[in-house]
Amino acid sequence: MPDPVDIIVGRNVRALRSKRRISQLELGEALGLTFQQIQKYEKGTNRVSASKLHQIAVFLGVAISELFEGANPNDGAKKQGLSPEAYELAVYYDRLRSTAGKEAVKTILSIMSGETYAEALG
Template identity: 35%
Template sequence: MQVSPVARKFPPRAVNAEDAAIGGRLRAARVLAGLSQTVLGGRVGISFQQIQKYEKGHNRIGGSRLQQFAEILNVQPGYFFTATATDAAALPAESFANRREAIEMMQLFGGIQDPAARRALRTIAAALVGIKLEPQPIAVVTEARAALPPTIDLEAA
């Protein structure tokens, strides 16, 4: 197989860490907004394959396109730049923040209005992974107990 002269001059571009970080933030915002790649692509006039390339960092996202995404996803344009290249390089592509389950858990947790219930859920999650949290003041523990169903015992956790 013969390689074209153009291919020799322009080898495939490696994924840049900043592009991957911006793409990861795009994916997180899209999933939090409850949009599929197809729907997001349709709203800006591109294919879902192009959204995939953006999210993986294979293609760079221009400024005007980032502005469109920010408006659709209801985030500030600067949101896409909060992760740095070193942050992205330190995390594997399938890091916790990029998993759908993690994003769903954040959505659910954010929907819990009662602060005591949020603290109780945090305590349960810590116990499940074997992390001992710093002691809370007595009033906070009492609040958390009151928010739990009677079958859950914080002392056993």
């Protein structure tokens, strides 16, 4: 299973590349890689070496730190005005796919924060 940081770096590479209208093939050629390898980086399937991160950042015209944007939960928390714990909960909540699961989490948190069960259900 890919490391969450590898996934975040991959998503950032993809977003920055797409924003500049650069194809995976073009980025791959600039780095001496195949477009399939770029796909693997962007999915977080393969880790990107430090030297490749540097090359990607230079080619895209960004600071290396931009490739790691969002990798530290405290970064997102600060941007949203949340505590790191609240931000972490929001990230996990966002990953839930089922509406029922999201409703269950909201109900549990409502009850634990002092609402009665009836109030939590609306």
